[in-house]
Amino acid sequence: MDEHTAKAFDADLKDISGKIKAMAELIEQQITGASEVLVSGDTVLARQIIAADMQADALQREIEEKAVITIARRQPVAVDLREIVGALRIANDLERIGDLTQNVAKRAMLSTEEFRGTNGVTLRLQHMAQLVLGQLQAVIESYEGRDVEAAVEVWRKDQEVDALHNSLFRELLTYMMENARNITFCTHMLFCAKNIERMGDHATNIAETVYYMVKGTSLPGERPKADVTSLGTLPPI
């Protein structure tokens, strides 16, 4: 890249990073909102969250367009190219977290007051969502600082989210077995728990992307995996 192209590329990159930051802030609000709906059942807030998902989709498209134009115009290589591809991947993960918050909001607005208070399940789901929110904030910070160590830390901590999910999963099954009247509510909560666990997986994906952007290689070693609910009592394979 000549000096002119390098300067223009830096400006493009700043623009893309700015859009990622804006998108992350929107998604963080969506997680906070959805976790509030879990506890309150607030249908007005739920509908706001559902509507705001369109903004996240639009931001992802904008990032994609800007990234593609930048690749074509500046023909970046090595770390510069990884910056752009990384932004594409991060926007994709953020959009998927957005979809999941929307689904949590939809299911949470259905939970009737009678069940919402039962056994503190929704409070524990909210706690899990807050943990995931912290993970997302930390990984976006690691993206902004191109901080590999902080990214690896987020990657490792996903096990805590998985552990919470496993324990909630088993607990919800117990409530369903105890009383058939709990089944519909607990089924929605099972899906909410799974959705929140998957938000954590996407934060972990972003951590892997930050590592790749900076280092140019994949994160070494197996992804730590503590979610065994889809494998019942079998060890993860």
Added chain:
Amino acid sequence: MDEHTAKAFDADLKDISGKIKAMAELIEQQITGASEVLVSGDTVLARQIIAADMQADALQREIEEKAVITIARRQPVAVDLREIVGALRIANDLERIGDLTQNVAKRAMLSTEEFRGTNGVTLRLQHMAQLVLGQLQAVIESYEGRDVEAAVEVWRKDQEVDALHNSLFRELLTYMMENARNITFCTHMLFCAKNIERMGDHATNIAETVYYMVKGTSLPGERPKADVTSLGTLPPI
């Protein structure tokens, strides 16, 4: 594009289309395999499906790399650029379908023989998976022929998958309420049904991508949506 670049671009595009085709074939096999495990509980086949997901991930990365290099080298615009961006999006949707088949295989291998035959639930799940497989094959064909009408047809038919999912969802809840011993099995089947329904959504996404590639605009009108399970008795919003 000059004549030389145009020829080189055509070769790049052919390469990318070929990789998409190969990836789609792999994913189609994965769906067939997972739907067999649902009915048979075959753990050997299940483990093969789980292992093969790595191949799908590798193919997606290959397509991504090739697409990015092509954008940088050939600087395509208009329909040529949409071809490349479209391939990126399709590879992403195929990879997500792959993840979902893997999850279905994991859950299906847990279903004990006692429950597998119950009420024909697994057969109906298999039927739903076959419907989705047909949708995927049709949309990949529409991609190969750049056939917008065929793509729109797939997009419309997703309602059938959603309708099957809704009916299975309600049925599974009933079995859970009838007998607490069904709960663990039915919970896994609820997630399998949801996963298969989401595979259908990704086929629909691919239909939208084919439309965008050819026409350069988004598919007009609301996406037909018949899945109301996450909204309980509320109308879809």
